[in-house]
Amino acid sequence: MRETSGDRSTRLDEMFHGIVPIKLNALEDYQMGRFERIVGRIVTANVKIEASRAVIPALIDVITGVGFFLVLVIGGREIIAGEKSVGEFMAFFTAMALTFQPLRRLGALTGVWQVAAASLERLYRLFDTEPTILTPAAPAPVPADTTIRVEDVALAFGDMPVLRGVSFTAEAGRTTALVGASGAGKSTLFSVLTRMVDPQQGRVTVGGQDIRGLETGALRALFSVVTQDALLFDETVRENILLGRQDVDPALLDRVLADAHVADFAPQLPQGLDSPAGPRGSNLSGGQRQRVAIARALLRDTTILLLDEATSALDAASEAVVQQALERLSAGRTTLVIAHRLATIRSADKIVVLDRGRVVDEGRHDELIARGGLYAELCRLQFSED
Ligand SMILES: Nc1ncnc2c1ncn2[C@@H]1O[C@H](COP(=O)(O)OP(=O)(O)OP(=O)(O)O)[C@@H](O)[C@H]1O
Numbered sequence: 156m157r158e159t160s161g162d163r164s165t166r167l168d169e170m171f172h173g174i175v176p177i178k179l180n181a182l183e184d185y186q187m188g189r190f191e192r193i194v195g196r197i198v199t200a201n202v203k204i205e206a207s208r209a210v211i212p213a214l215i216d217v218i219t220g221v222g223f224f225l226v227l228v229i230g231g232r233e234i235i236a237g238e239k240s241v242g243e244f245m246a247f248f249t250a251m252a253l254t255f256q257p258l259r260r261l262g263a264l265t266g267v268w269q270v271a272a273a274s275l276e277r278l279y280r281l282f283d284t285e286p287t288i289l290t291p292a293a294p295a296p297v298p299a300d301t302t303i304r305v306e307d308v309a310l311a312f313g314d315m316p317v318l319r320g321v322s323f324t325a326e327a328g329r330t331t332a333l334v335g336a337s338g339a340g341k342s343t344l345f346s347v348l349t350r351m352v353d354p355q356q357g358r359v360t361v362g363g364q365d366i367r368g369l370e371t372g373a374l375r376a377l378f379s380v381v382t383q384d385a386l387l388f389d390e391t392v393r394e395n396i397l398l399g400r401q402d403v404d405p406a407l408l409d410r411v412l413a414d415a416h417v418a419d420f421a422p423q424l425p426q427g428l429d430s431p432a433g434p435r436g437s438n439l440s441g442g443q444r445q446r447v448a449i450a451r452a453l454l455r456d457t458t459i460l461l462l463d464e465a466t467s468a469l470d471a472a473s474e475a476v477v478q479q480a481l482e483r484l485s486a487g488r489t490t491l492v493i494a495h496r497l498a499t500i501r502s503a504d505k506i507v508v509l510d511r512g513r514v515v516d517e518g519r520h521d522e523l524i525a526r527g528g529l530y531a532e533l534c535r536l537q538f539s540e541d
């Protein structure tokens with residue numbers, strides 16, 4: 156019953172958040188059917204629980220009923236035979252009747268205990284889960300140099316290898332671009348850098364220090380990340396940009412808002428910057444969400460910048476200006492960029508080409524084009540389209 160209740164919550168969450176695709180694909184009946192099946196399972200489980208919970212007190216009732224009957228018969232015989240007085244019998248009978256209720260309650264308790272035991276088992280499973288991303292007992296000091304070295308990193312999700320021995324260096328203060336087909340493992344590499352997941356093989360160093368030797372909070376404080384799916388919280392746009400920081404200089408905030416082009420759309424929102432972003436930022440458009448995410452990164456002002464398709468949801472004109480702002484920001488910072496639109500990474504100091512979890516080439520734009528490998532092919536496809 157606990158398991159199916161868990162499934163029910165997951166399903167509801169999925170349905171509420173997926174209400175648009177459900178309607179667009181006319182899945183109302185289908186989803187309703189799935190939900191009804193879950194509710195059916197919950198009902199069945201509940202009936203079973205209640206039945207087994209009721210069975211023990213019922214059994215006790217039957218047994219005691221038979222017992223009382225036998226005591227009456229045997230006691231009655233003894234009184235008739237003159238072996239016992241009525242008083243003696245009544246004393247015994249009353250004492251016996253008094254044990255009846257407690258016994259019954261004890262029986263009901265076993266049912267309660269079994270339900271609790273099922274919940275406990277699930278809780279213990281959670282408590283016993285060992286975190287896989289651990290901060291070492293004696294964390295190393297955060298390195299000043301921010302050269303990122305990825306050394307022979309291999310990672311699989313379940314049986315599926317996603318990264319198969321990736322090695323490259325992102326020089327401090329330079330821009331390194333990651334290029335490759337969809338599913339090549341680019342975003343996964345960012346997760347490895349920020350220790351959202353640890354690789355099964357190989358290591359990543361920042362300034363020569365293995366990132367697993369750093370305190371995870373300190374490590375993540377080195378990065379500003381604009382992820383592919385700019386996720387906003389159900390707070391105001393301003394709070395989404397400040398993310399809990401209270402000491403932000405208003406002039407700096409204004410500059411960030413202008414650079415990320417949040418200032419272009421914020422005044423048109425009903426309450427300006429103080430308008431609610433809605434659950435998961437649903438009150439904003441995709442491009443607006445992305446600009447909020449960029450503003451966050453600009454404000455964080457860290458030495459390493461990770462940009463995963465940071466401008467993909469913007470129109471060509473906004474993309475060009477936000478791109479300029481990002482280029483200004485990345486000057487002097489260690490920057491890693493993922494972009495499908497290859498025009499945006501042409502000027503990168505180094506381009507690393509990934510193919511199905513492997514680095515197949517690296518170099519500057521001109522070198523890669525001259526070599527005529529995968530990158531040249533990707534460029535040819537894209538620019539002939541344009
Ligand atoms: N949490 C996960 N569990 C299982 N598989 C995953 C997970 N995250 C990613 N994958 C798989 O890893 C592979 C690489 O995913 P990744 O997101 O790194 O691709 P990508 O190169 O960023 O692609 P895109 O350009 O489309 O963003 C994909 O095949 C994906 O199915």
Ligand SMILES: [Mg+2]
Binds near residue numbers: 341342343383463
């Ligand atoms: Mg990705």
